[in-house]
Amino acid sequence: MKKIFIFNAFFMLLLVKSFSQVHQIPDILKSSSGEQIISVKQWEQSRRPELQALIEHEMYGKVPGNLKISSVKILDEDQNAMNGKAIRKQVQLTFKGNQKELSFEMLMYLPKGKKSYPTFLGYNFSGNHTIDADTNIHIAKEWNGKAKERGVESANWPVESIIASGCGVATIYYWDIAPDRNDFSIGIYPLLYTLGQVQPASDEWGSLAAWAWGLSRALDYLKSDKQVDGKKVVVIGHSRLGKAALWAGANDQRFAGVISSCSGCCGASISYGKEGETITKVNARFPRWTCGNFKKYTDHEDQLPFDQHMVLAMVAPRPLYVASASEDAWADPKNEFKSAFLATEVYKLYGLKGIDKNIFPALNSPLGSTVSYHIREGKHDILAYDWNQYIAFAKNYVK
């Protein structure tokens, strides 16, 4: 009798636990007032804006003002780069605020003789000169005492294949917008401070939002460049830069598509019940990435009123690609996949297909359509295999 009771109690506990887990990931299609979202109109006019405001306020922080490009300088333009196959451009964008100035350089390779093509826009980790051995690329400012050599990250930027496929690519060194350290006295932040302010308020931007802002300003420029098809700019990023790309693409609907490579926690992956890196860990190691309000979720992931599938859903109906790597338990591939699967709910409202089955795919077997996913065999990285999928995806879905 006692045994049966213990067994039953244990069973009930399991049931309650799994029940509460299912119910802790907030429902994308149910508004805060309990309304069921069944149409594109409801999504666009009420649920999407509601989620945008919530996630911005609680997690990434708002951009505290309006800063437009104050000047553009074309520092370099070569119509015969890459043995005549590409146009190379290096453009400097300058911003002004509070008697301060911030400039960053964007490096672009565009396919020659093409008119309408997708251009991938994404940050690089270590300076524009590291993405290719081309000696004409300007050496980036050294920010963190770890100067890198030319071309050392070329495996992550297969520029030749991108150009050969007929696509373009544009990149910026992310430290130039906001250095990746817990210091808000440098980078873009001081240009928007109010009098006496020395760090963002608790609902104002952390670095992910600052980097996302930079991607949107880069897009402002790209849209003005006659050699680029500004309607086909696909924002892309790996890891922390994938988190920034997602938030940029979620907010700025001018991006024609969004690609996340191994973006993990605070990126594509569902936070609730996440394996590997958790919000608690991100908040401890990288408090600068998100706004002050987000710190209340340290050790309280179960109290999140939203989750990352909602960020992905904000990209709808535009093409979205989420990618993972098999040895990247830190980012948690299963929860990255689940997030893309759950975001598909919103694509369905538009009559679009995404990931229709909650069945985790085999390695190196991309699946989906307007929302696509793959898990590559290997480490946390963005490699030729990944790019080949992104290129095919962009050519297929970015219209």
Ligand code: GCU
């Ligand atoms: C760390 C961090 C991740 C991040 C990664 C990266 O591992 O914990 O959240 O994605 O760095 O940017 O490479």
